[in-house]
Amino acid sequence: MEIFISKSEAETIEKGMEFAKQLRPGSFVALYGDLGAGKTQFVKGVCRNFEVRETVNSPTFTIVNEYHGKIPVFHIDLYRMKDLDEIFGIGFDEYLDAGGICLVEWAEKLDGIIPDSRYEVKMSIVDDSTREIAIAYVDGRN
Ligand SMILES: Nc1ncnc2c1ncn2[C@@H]1O[C@H](COP(=O)(O)OP(=O)(O)OP(=O)(O)O)[C@@H](O)[C@H]1O
C-alpha cells in the first residue's frame, strides 16, 4: 500500500493523473471516503491522463458519467443506491465489460459483487486543505 498526503485540490488531481498511468482497459478502481474527501477530484486527474475533454463532475444524481478519452472512462457514484438490485439496474455489469476504466465512488455499496482484482483508493480528510490518500492493488484470487 502507498500513502500520499495531498495539500491541495490540485495535488490530488496530480496524484490521480500519476496513478492512472498504470490503468488499462478493464481496470476497476474502488474509491472510499466521506463526503468531500476528494474522490471526484482524484477522478478528474485520472480523466486528465486519458485526455478526457468533457467536464468531470460528481455523478451523484446521474449515477454514471461516461467520458470519451483515449479509452472510455466510466465514473460511477453509488451514494444514492439503496441496494444491489438498484446497482444492477443501472447496468453495472455492462460497465465492467465495456473495455474502459471503471471508477466507483462509495464502492462499499458493492458488498459481495466487487471485482476480485481492483485498485482501492481510500481518502480521508485531515484538515480543510489536507487529504490522506491510501492506494492499494488487491487481487482477491490469491
Ligand atoms: N487536498 C485536497 N484534495 C482534494 N480536495 C480538496 C483538498 N483540499 C480541499 N479540497 C476540497 O474538498 C472537496 C472535495 O470534493 P469532492 O467532490 O472531490 O469530494 P468527494 O469525495 O467526491 O465527495 P462526494 O462523496 O460528495 O462525491 C472540494 O471542494 C475540494 O476543493
Ligand SMILES: [Mg+2]
Ligand atoms: Mg464525488
